[in-house]
Amino acid sequence: MKKREKEPEQKKEEKQNKKVTFNISKTNNFSEWFSEIIDKAELADLRYNVKGFVVFRPWAVRCMEKMYDLIEDELQNKGHEPAWFPAVIPEKNFKLEGEHIKGFSPQVFWVTHAADTILEEKMAMRPTSETAMYQMYALWIRGYRDLPFKMYQRAQVWRYETKATRPFIRSREFYWIESHDCFATEKEAEKQVLEDIDTTEKIMHQKLGVPFLALRRPEWDKFPGAVYTIGSDSLMPDGRVIQQPSTHYLGQGFAKVFNVKFKDKDGKEKYVYQTCYGPAVSRIFASVISMHGDDSGLVLPFIIAPIQVIIVPIFNNENKAIIFKKADQIEQELKNSGVRTKVDKREDRPGEKFFFWEMKGVPLRIELGEKEIKNKKLVLFLRDSKEKKIIDEKNFVEVIKKEGDLYDKRLKDKADKWFKDRIVDCKTKDDIKKALEEKKIAKCNFCSIGKEGEKCAEIVEKELLASVRGTRHDKKEIAKGKCPFCRKKANFVVYIAKSY
Known part of the structure; x- marks a missing residue:
C-alpha cells in the first residue's frame, strides 16, 4: 500500500519544526556542532564581506555584555580604573620596543591613507595597547604616591590572523578587556600576576563554569617584550586547548622604552615595574558555548543568560486571556x-x-496552563538536566532564584569533572601520543622550558602536532626521571596539548 503523500501544510509545518530544533552530536562532531549552533541560535553571522570578520548578533552580545560587567566589576573592586584609548597607534610607537614589533608586525592592520591623502606616518589598528597607553603613563605618573597605577579599557583589537578563523575562537577582530598596571617594586608587580589569575578563577571558572590551567609559557612562547607569560588554557570538546585570559609580567622593559618613571621616597627617579592582563570576552564566550552546550543546543549559565526564565503559556482561544x-x-x-x-x-x-x-539555552522554563492556575502550581523545566519540577506559586520567586544558583553550580561541577578526567599523566612519547589521540591533555616530565628545551618542543610540534603549553604557575610540581624526548634529566612538569 502506498504511503499517503504529505499535504503541503504538513510539509510546511515540518520545515518550521526543523528550524527550531537542534540535534547534532557535540561529542562526535564538535566542528559541525559549533558551526550549526552559531547559526541556529543566531549568535553570529559570517556573511560579512571581509574575510575573518563577523557580525555578532544580539543573543551573543547580550551574553557578552553580562560577561563584561562581571569582569569590570571585579577589576574595579581590585582597584582598576576604566579608560578609553584611541584605536590607532603611530608606527614610531611600535618601533620603540624591538621584541614587541617583531612579534606583532606580521599581524598588524596598517592605516596608510586619510581620504586621498597618503599619511606621513602610517598608523596601526591596535593589536594590543602597550605602545598606545604607556606613552600616556609617562605623562601621568610622577611620584610614588601615584603608584600602584591600575588601569583598563574594554575595546576591540585587530590582528591579521593567517590561521583559519572561526567565530569567537579566532577572528581578525575580537572584543576584550586589557588592564595595564604599574608598580614601584618587582614584588608588587608579580603579586599582580597572581591577582590576575585570581580574577580569571573568580569570573571564568567560578561564575561561568569554565575550568582552566594557569600555565607559565615556555621561553619561546611568551608575549613579545614580556619577562614571562601566564596563559589560562581551557579545553574544547575536540581535544584542543584554547588560550583564555593571559597575564604578562613585563618587568621594566617597556617602562625604559617609554620613560615611565617615578620619584621614590628616597628622592631618586626609578622605572616602574609593569604587568598586563587580557581577558578576551568573545573568546571566553566560545568556551562557555562549547563547555556547557549539548546535543539540543546552547546551555547558558544563569548568570549571563539574556533571558533567565521563559514562560510558555499553554492556551486555547477560550482561556487565552x-x-x-x-x-x-x-x-x-x-x-x-x-x-x-x-x-x-x-x-x-x-x-x-x-x-x-x-x-537558545534559556536556563529555566515555566509552563503555565489552566490546570496550573487552578492548582496554584507551576511546572518548572531545568535546561541542563531536562528535569521538570512542580513548584508552589506562593513562593515561586525565591524558588526560581535558588534554582538559578543551583543550576550554575551544576554546570561548574559537571565541567570540572569533565576537565579533570581529561588531564592524564604520561611517561613516554607513546603515552603522550595516545593521550592526544583521545582528545586529552598530556602531563609529563620535560627537560626545560628555557631555550634549551626548544628542540624537544619542535619534536612535539612536528611529530605529535601539538605544543608544550607550559608549567603550572599556581602550584609547584616536582619533576622526576627523564624527558621523554631527549632522555636528559627532567627539570619541569609540563602540559602538552593540541591547540587552536
Missing part, C-alpha cells in the same frame, strides 16, 4: 526581583516553543 494575564503577572514579579524573564505569546505549538528556547 486568563492565561496571558497570569503569565504577565508572573513575569512582572520575576522582573521586579531582578530575574530576566519573558513570556512567549507566539501562536506556535508549545512543543515548538520548548525546542526553540532549549536550543
Whole structure:
C-alpha cells in the first residue's frame, strides 16, 4: 500500500519544526556542532564581506555584555580604573620596543591613507595597547604616591590572523578587556600576576563554569617584550586547548622604552615595574558555548543568560486571556526581583516553543496552563538536566532564584569533572601520543622550558602536532626521571596539548 503523500501544510509545518530544533552530536562532531549552533541560535553571522570578520548578533552580545560587567566589576573592586584609548597607534610607537614589533608586525592592520591623502606616518589598528597607553603613563605618573597605577579599557583589537578563523575562537577582530598596571617594586608587580589569575578563577571558572590551567609559557612562547607569560588554557570538546585570559609580567622593559618613571621616597627617579592582563570576552564566550552546550543546543549559565526564565503559556482561544494575564503577572514579579524573564505569546505549538528556547539555552522554563492556575502550581523545566519540577506559586520567586544558583553550580561541577578526567599523566612519547589521540591533555616530565628545551618542543610540534603549553604557575610540581624526548634529566612538569 502506498504511503499517503504529505499535504503541503504538513510539509510546511515540518520545515518550521526543523528550524527550531537542534540535534547534532557535540561529542562526535564538535566542528559541525559549533558551526550549526552559531547559526541556529543566531549568535553570529559570517556573511560579512571581509574575510575573518563577523557580525555578532544580539543573543551573543547580550551574553557578552553580562560577561563584561562581571569582569569590570571585579577589576574595579581590585582597584582598576576604566579608560578609553584611541584605536590607532603611530608606527614610531611600535618601533620603540624591538621584541614587541617583531612579534606583532606580521599581524598588524596598517592605516596608510586619510581620504586621498597618503599619511606621513602610517598608523596601526591596535593589536594590543602597550605602545598606545604607556606613552600616556609617562605623562601621568610622577611620584610614588601615584603608584600602584591600575588601569583598563574594554575595546576591540585587530590582528591579521593567517590561521583559519572561526567565530569567537579566532577572528581578525575580537572584543576584550586589557588592564595595564604599574608598580614601584618587582614584588608588587608579580603579586599582580597572581591577582590576575585570581580574577580569571573568580569570573571564568567560578561564575561561568569554565575550568582552566594557569600555565607559565615556555621561553619561546611568551608575549613579545614580556619577562614571562601566564596563559589560562581551557579545553574544547575536540581535544584542543584554547588560550583564555593571559597575564604578562613585563618587568621594566617597556617602562625604559617609554620613560615611565617615578620619584621614590628616597628622592631618586626609578622605572616602574609593569604587568598586563587580557581577558578576551568573545573568546571566553566560545568556551562557555562549547563547555556547557549539548546535543539540543546552547546551555547558558544563569548568570549571563539574556533571558533567565521563559514562560510558555499553554492556551486555547477560550482561556487565552486568563492565561496571558497570569503569565504577565508572573513575569512582572520575576522582573521586579531582578530575574530576566519573558513570556512567549507566539501562536506556535508549545512543543515548538520548548525546542526553540532549549536550543537558545534559556536556563529555566515555566509552563503555565489552566490546570496550573487552578492548582496554584507551576511546572518548572531545568535546561541542563531536562528535569521538570512542580513548584508552589506562593513562593515561586525565591524558588526560581535558588534554582538559578543551583543550576550554575551544576554546570561548574559537571565541567570540572569533565576537565579533570581529561588531564592524564604520561611517561613516554607513546603515552603522550595516545593521550592526544583521545582528545586529552598530556602531563609529563620535560627537560626545560628555557631555550634549551626548544628542540624537544619542535619534536612535539612536528611529530605529535601539538605544543608544550607550559608549567603550572599556581602550584609547584616536582619533576622526576627523564624527558621523554631527549632522555636528559627532567627539570619541569609540563602540559602538552593540541591547540587552536
